Amino acid sequence: MTSVIEHDRLEESARPADEAHPVEPARRTVRSRIPAVRTFLVTVLLLAAAGAGGAYVLTHRLAESAFVTLNDAVLTADALPVGSTGPGVVTEILVADQTRVAAGQPLARVRLAPDPAATSRQPRVETLRAPVPGTVSKVDIAAGGVTGAGLPVITLYDHTKLSFDVKATEDELRELRLGMAAKISGPGLDRPVPVTVDHVEARIGADPLSDAPLTEEQRAVYERLTVVLVPRTDTVDTVSTLVPGLRFTAEIDTKTAAGRTPAVNGAG
Incomplete structure (x- = not known):
């Protein structure tokens, strides 16, 4: 005589596999959808990145066009030449290129040529001074060089x-x-x-x-x-x-x- 428990087991074993385990088809369905979902998410991310990149390029180009x-x-x-009042020989240069000078600062010394009309034959030495504050842009005539009246010995500029x-x-x-x-x-x-x-x-x-x-x-x-x-x-x-x-x-x-x-x- 078959017991009730044995009868239930026999019925269970006699059922088809898909009826005995109804969860398996649902799992297979979920697994089959995963690639599609993954593809969808990747596509969305790529589109978002492309949109952001396009916005960046557009913004960058607009910024470039504004300049x-x-x-x-x-x-x-503006050059400010400083020279002697007459011809002579530059005996001393007291500054160098790119030196900043104050108004009245000595720049160079020039031994002027004797003046035929002068009563004294004593050579005159003229000190060239900066007329305004500035920076030395060029030493035009080095020590030992000959200069003329009005020729630049030192050239300044207002920095x-x-x-x-x-x-x-x-x-x-x-x-x-x-x-x-x-x-x-x-x-x-x-x-x-x-x-x-x-x-x-x-x-x-x-x-x-x-x-x-x-x-x-x-x-x-x-x-x-x-x-x-x-x-x-x-x-x-x-x-x-x-x-x-x-x-x-x-x-x-x-x-x-x-x-x-x-x-x-x-x-x-």
């Missing part, structure tokens, strides 16, 4: 009144306005120096294009005008440590100085 880059910005200073001069085409000028903020980078600078678009130098002389044909190179030179960039007040000390004549790169922010005079109108 005008001008190369070969030359640091410029507080330096500027950066850079050539620009008229197309570039159309994007600029006076007062725009800019930054200068180059030799001797560990970080960009803020400057301002001050003015554009007027073209001087008759238009050579109307007088004689020019080569393409000559035309390109003539059509470029000089943009003058001046250091901000808080950066004058930094710029004054640089040597005039060095070349730098200027990046001008065209988003600044809204409403100011267009540079192309100030070119004259």
